[in-house]
Amino acid sequence: MKDTTMDGEPGNYGAGFPTFLGKVEDPEARKTKLAAELANGRLAMMAIIGMFFQDGLTGSAWGDWSLYTASPLRAAGSFAGYQAPQVEKSGRAAVVARRAENIAATAIAKDNFTILVKALQKAGLVETVSGETPYTLFAPTDAAFADLLKELGVTADQLLANPDLKSILLYHVAGGTTMSSSLKDGMRVTSAQGGQLAVQIGGGKVKVGRATVTAADVACSNGVIHVIDKVLLPPAAPAAPFDPATQIGAMAPLGFFDPLGFSKKGDKAGFNNLQASEIKHGRVAMMAALGAVVQHYVKFPGFESVPSGLGAVTTAPGTYGFAALFLISGALELAIWTQDDKKEPGNFGDPAGLNMYNPEMREKEINNGRMGMFSAIGIIAAEALSGKDGMNQLGF
Structure with missing residues (x-):
């Protein structure tokens, strides 16, 4: 089609102008539709140019969600005084997380975390893991807690009354969203309790401390849950000198x-x-x-x-x-x-x-x-x- 800017109405190439559904005979209506088409075209051109620049500068394709969710402007939350690093989900994990429940709601919905949920409630941590700040929870199952009760020779009620309960739970939490793909053999994950969790990978298994991860990457709206088969116990504080x-x-x-x-x-x-x-x-x-x-x-x-x-x-x-x-x-x-x-x-x-x-x-x-x-x-x-x-x- 020849450029009509030389003679006739700009952008009018004949049949269907300015739509492909038929001619618009009214000059005022044609003018309104033409203005909308020009605005949309300009926006599309800017978007396409931005995609090319983004790919060239960051090496990431335009569809990588981390470029839209990771921002230094996002508010950093705290977990009982612990400042959580803001590690955001990317790609498919971010899309899934937007459809998932928060960590507390996910644990409550499962039928194998009843003791864990009671412990979170007793320690006053449910609200914390229900917020927007992302966390990684290494979640012991009811079977893991049953093993711990035998190990310590106590009842569930006695465990929930333990003054160190909150410290034990915080030892299972790390700041940010750490997917299983981010875990490396020999790395150490800093827990919200302050202790270090040693990661061991080998033989097709992932171990965190003394526990084995039995189900990984349970996506939540505010982080991720990794299911483990043992309750993690923080190292005992050094004993005070005998006085x-x-x-x-x-x-x-x-x-x-x-x-x-x-x-x-x-x-x-x-x-x-x-x-x-x-x-x-x-x-x-x-x-x-x-x-x-x-x-x-x-x-x-x-x-x-x-x-x-x-x-x-x-x-x-x-x-x-x-x-x-x-x-x-x-x-x-x-x-x-x-x-x-x-x-x-x-x-x-x-x-x-x-x-x-x-x-x-x-x-x-x-x-x-x-x-x-x-x-x-x-x-x-x-x-x-x-x-x-x-x-x-x-x-x-």
Whole structure:
């Protein structure tokens, strides 16, 4: 067709102008339609030029959705103070995600994440994984949680009441959308808890920490879920150095009392040895103080002539009894009453079944033992000065 700009109406090539559905005879209607055609043509030309420039500058085809969804202007969310890197989906994953539910809704809709959902609710994280900020969730199944309950020897309710529950859940979350194709053998993924998740790929399996990914790339509107067969447990925080001042025995009114500095920070074995010795001396002192009272009233057969008080140790046959008790005590000390490092200091058994090694009973015994030692020393010192046994000193 010849260019009609030389003669006639611009763009009018004859039949069907300016449409292919038939002629428009009205000049005003033709003018309106021609203006719309010119505007659309200009827009199309700019779009085509933009596609060519985009391909040349970025090396990406115009249909790559990442060029439209990845933007530094997108708001960066946070997960309990953790700033999530904004890694957007691209291509087919972005299209699928726009039709998918968010992470929380996807987990709720599945029938094998019931404990996980309860845990998210208990920890107050449902709202977080329902927002727009993208996350990657390594989601343990109910079977994985069942294995964990057996491993820890706890019930589901006890697990949900664990003060570390939120930290455990955050250990399963990473910022951004990390598809399985992005995981590489040996890489480490930073979790929202702050710990590192080691990725191992081999033998057709993908492992994250101790868990194996059993189903990957469950697309969500705000990220992706990878199903795993084990619950991941964050590494335990380094234990604080042993501090004698915080142990049982540091009680009112003196608190931790060690003016000569026998107990050292970090020396648990040395402290346990000292406390076991204190408990032994306390037990002996309590028996000695009680014996100083009882011997004033009770004489064993054959010991009727033995005086009460300190004279019982220096007067036969009391001397023989004292020697026998000394030897028996030494044998018990060396052979039977030996400290086990796996038990509490002074724990040589509980034959009476008094449950005497819980914290409350241990504190009571230590306090009574200290009082017994002061009592025994007081009775001996007072008799040495006055010549009266323990009961005579009280007027009996």
